[in-house]
Amino acid sequence: MAPAELAADACQAVDAILRSARGFERLDDWRDRLLDGLAAAPALPSRRRAALLLRLGLIALLRDGDCATARLTFGEAITLVEDERPGNLLLALRALAGVVDSLAGRLVRADVQLSDAAFCCLGSGGSALARGWLDGALALNRLFRGDAAGALEILADSEAALPPQGPAGLLPPLLCLYAAALQGCRDQVTALSGRIARTAIPERLTLLQAGRHFVLGVAALRGGEALRALVHAEESASAGARAGARLAVQLAALLQVQAMADLQRVDEARARLLHSCPDWTALGLDQLALAGRLELAQLVAGSGELDRARQALAEARALLPLGETLRPLHRGADWLPGLELKLDGHSPSTSGAPPHVRIHTQGEFIVEIKGRRLYDRDWKGQRTRSLLLALIGEGGYKVPVERLSDLLWPDSDGDQALQNLKVALHRLRRLGCAQDEAQVNWVHVKHGRVSLSRSLCWVDAHESVTDLEPPR
Numbered sequence: 001m002a003p004a005e006l007a008a009d010a011c012q013a014v015d016a017i018l019r020s021a022r023g024f025e026r027l028d029d030w031r032d033r034l035l036d037g038l039a040a041a042p043a044l045p046s047r048r049r050a051a052l053l054l055r056l057g058l059i060a061l062l063r064d065g066d067c068a069t070a071r072l073t074f075g076e077a078i079t080l081v082e083d084e085r086p087g088n089l090l091l092a093l094r095a096l097a098g099v100v101d102s103l104a105g106r107l108v109r110a111d112v113q114l115s116d117a118a119f120c121c122l123g124s125g126g127s128a129l130a131r132g133w134l135d136g137a138l139a140l141n142r143l144f145r146g147d148a149a150g151a152l153e154i155l156a157d158s159e160a161a162l163p164p165q166g167p168a169g170l171l172p173p174l175l176c177l178y179a180a181a182l183q184g185c186r187d188q189v190t191a192l193s194g195r196i197a198r199t200a201i202p203e204r205l206t207l208l209q210a211g212r213h214f215v216l217g218v219a220a221l222r223g224g225e226a227l228r229a230l231v232h233a234e235e236s237a238s239a240g241a242r243a244g245a246r247l248a249v250q251l252a253a254l255l256q257v258q259a260m261a262d263l264q265r266v267d268e269a270r271a272r273l274l275h276s277c278p279d280w281t282a283l284g285l286d287q288l289a290l291a292g293r294l295e296l297a298q299l300v301a302g303s304g305e306l307d308r309a310r311q312a313l314a315e316a317r318a319l320l321p322l323g324e325t326l327r328p329l330h331r332g333a334d335w336l337p338g339l340e341l342k343l344d345g346h347s348p349s350t351s352g353a354p355p356h357v358r359i360h361t362q363g364e365f366i367v368e369i370k371g372r373r374l375y376d377r378d379w380k381g382q383r384t385r386s387l388l389l390a391l392i393g394e395g396g397y398k399v400p401v402e403r404l405s406d407l408l409w410p411d412s413d414g415d416q417a418l419q420n421l422k423v424a425l426h427r428l429r430r431l432g433c434a435q436d437e438a439q440v441n442w443v444h445v446k447h448g449r450v451s452l453s454r455s456l457c458w459v460d461a462h463e464s465v466t467d468l469e470p471p472r
Contacts, residue, residue: 007037007044007052014055021205024063024244031059046080047089053077054093061100062207065246068284071100086120091130098137102144105286106321111145114138132171139175144287146327148179155179174211181219182330184373189219210239210248217255218330221262224375230259250280254288257295258330264434269299281319290319291329298339302434310343332371334358338440341456356456357442361392369432380427383408387424391443391450392459398449425450 010033017026034052038044044052057073060066074097081090094117101110118134135154142151155172173192180188193216200208217232233255240248253276260269273296280289293316301309320326328336338356360366367374367388379385390407391399405417412420429439442456452459 007034007048010034010037011051011055014059018058018062021200021207022243024207027059027063027244031056031063034059047084050077050080050089050093053080054089054096057096057100061096062245062247064283065250065285066283067100067103067286068282071097071104071284074100086117088127088130091117091120092133095130095133095137098134099140100284102137102141103287104284104321105290105319105324107141107145107324109321110141111138114141136171136175139172139179143175143178143182144327144329146182146333148182151179152176174208174215177212177215178218181215181222184219184222186219186223189216206239206243207245207248210236210243210245210252212236213239214248214252214255217252217259221255221258221330222332222372224262224372224378226259226262230256230263233259250276250283250285250288254291254295254329257292261295261299266299266303270296273299286319286321287329290316290326293319294326294328294336294339297343298335301339301342306343313339313343332368334368334371338370342440355458356440357458359388359392359457359459359461361459361461365389367431372432374431378431380430381424383420383424384427384431387421387428391452392461396452396457396459398451401445401448401450404450 010030014027014030014034017023017030034056038049038052053073054077057070057077060073061070074093078090078093078097081087081093084090094113098110098114098117101107101113114134114137118131118138139151139154142148142154155176173195177189177192177196180192193212196208196212199205200212213232213236217229217236220226220229220232233252237249237252237256240246240252253272257269257272257276260266260272273292277289277292277296280286280292293312297309297312297316300306300312317326326336334356341356356370358366358368386408387404390404394403401418401421402414405412405414405421408424409417409420425443425445428443429441433439440456442453444451444453
């Protein structure tokens, strides 16, 4: 058989394995045949060579988790066909290049190039399938940039663009599940997860099972269920390993670290980070490496190792491509500003950076600390909650301690009521803090008056904390 025919057979075999979403270890042999085809047939037309390189890039990305090699491979393929009229091959390569750029932390670059590629689809430049893959890449980019609502908007029409069966058809619901998890939409998470499970589990699509467990773990993490997040992360890593997809295993490793950190399993989380961070860096998965160093900074800061935490934060910033914004993965809006405030004494992100504490009183009473919502089990006694409500109700600024103690303990004598208030204030400041973590003084007492810190606390009822406390 001629080299060109052998290469074509190899492409078909690789495509069949990828569609099966499992057994990726079989790709190792076919990779060698693809490389042999490229070497034995240097006169192959550009499109044929680009098609071989596309499969090689997919193997590097999914099988090896090697973002750096995949990026170079997709880039080489794009140069072979970028002067042609945009078609399915070029659009698929652009989409995959956007995915690897996003994984490498080049989020702005990926967004610009994917948006340009999407305009090519407005005419007759690509099939519905190609448009679906581009939409998926754009949505993933939005999710990494913290714009879950934007991702859902992109995905709104994508399900009709992809075939109903197989992994490709489940890409939009899987990304919608990711977006819903980041937004905390529990009903949507449950519905989409069940839909994916009904196909992925009976058909043994282990790669999609890995993706489903990963996103369910993210949802649990954002919902304050760290143990459930850890179980899903472990299931994701196991399914990814069974699929032979190292990229899925690497993604699950970050989620495992985050869940361990929230469970205060500090030694395990640090050990896992020290093992995984060098791999992420070597593989070009800088988005994971950056997030991992931020998690390490938070972990060691909580243990009182502030210098080590500052070093980890500096390492995260050093990984950031020029012009990009520092962002954690799977954490709330207040998480990073809180870390920066703790280590640097200020938040360098923007003047409009989210505060340490966000309090919503209109409708449901919701308190978020460092981006994590407090649930009933998180409050350290009902009087702690009552104290915060009373403080907000009194305006939040320079409220006399006697006024608060009278409101909360009307039947106690003065000294006992003031002692009860001190205990409740201490518990209020400790909300959201790990056992060994230094508290953030977002509620302070001065000259016998209690105030919410304008730089650390936002209350919707007050519209802006700047109205609560004048500059000092």
